[in-house]
Amino acid sequence: MGLVDRLLSGDRRAAAQLVTLMEDGGPPAREAVAALYPHTGHAHIVGVTGSPGTGKSTLVYELAKEFRSRDKTVGIVAVDPTSPFSGGALLGDRIRMQKLSTDEGIFIRSMASRGQLGGLARATGDAIKVLDAFGRDIVMVETVGAGQSEVEIARAAHTVIVVDAPGLGDDIQAIKAGLFEIADIFVVNKADREGADRTLLTLRMMLDMGEGSRERGWRPPLVKTVALQGEGSALVADAVEQHLAHLKESGQLHIRSMRLAEEELRRILGQELLSRLLDEIREEQWEFLTKEVAERELDPYTAADNLLASFFQATAGVDERRGYES
């Protein structure tokens, strides 16, 4: 039996091996995606993001426990950064979640970002598909500790939780742009600490001024938690469920799904086009144009136009054939 068939029959090892396959990429990964894609689209994908140290992992752990008590199965993809120097990574999100790892209704996978910017790994989207096809009701994605512009998660999740905590610079310094705008739910974690109420108030004021909320008819709720003690996680789970209900009732779920599909298609198209283009270009031409640009004989836009022109010329005949073949 192939890996995808084993996945669909509920084999946990197959799920794990498929995620590795997706991380390694290349033709085997693409074939696997093609095989499992028809079985996806059922999971509620929930992103959890926020600055490092706000308590994302602990919150994800508490939320997973809460969803399990509501008879939901849960998949977790936790992304941590790859060292740009060694290419290695120390993946520690699991430390806070290990107590759940023997629960058959939970599947936790750590992923290294492998040089990808934006808070996710290149293969995170495909890992989500694996867990979706595996039949998880909810797939939670914990991003790399994010700053102000790591908003990739908005392109991968139905519901985005932005976690903040008191005492991180001036109130909402860390989430003032970008992150603020992608939140469907705000969590102020470590709410037992001094300054929590001020953080909450600042967020509320920004919402009152009409900031945030990427869709109509939904004002992102603010939830106070002390994740380490499990306080407030039921309220966050409620908010997640309410957001999904809202998406369904308002027709936004369909629109959001269309947007996620479009974003993904655009991203893959860009990658494919670039890698095929680089395959087609002759090395001499590449070197020649690079030199021209470096020596100010040619501007980079014109050089890129030249490369594109010769790529389309070279592939004009080939493309037609390819279209019929596949």
Added chain:
Amino acid sequence: MPESKIRVLIAKPGLDGHDRGAKVVARILRDAGMEVIYTGLRQTAEMIVAAALQEDVDVIGLSILSGAHMTLFPRVLELAKEKGLGDVLYLVGGIIPDDDVPALKEMGITGFFGPGASAKEIAGFIKQHVERG
């Protein structure tokens, strides 16, 4: 861009709370370009094996200083084999008396790294034994 990395699980079975060595090894392996999943302290055999399975690791490193290895390791290895993880490379760090090594090798543990093992030695051993990456 196909890329493959060696994935390593570092776990501390049992009750001793000394994880400095485990953390140092985790960092060494990261610096050698591997992806290291650290599970933290006080792990049962079930937790270790469940994590190794979900993370699809090539290597499991067990660190122990309590002397309970002859009780804890057989359980981990038995369970791992039961779950189909027989082909994983098993390493041990910490304090293991020489007398126990043959029995542990028999169980399927391949590498032993006590105090004084160098970074190069450990990373080199893994790279030599793991095909992919």
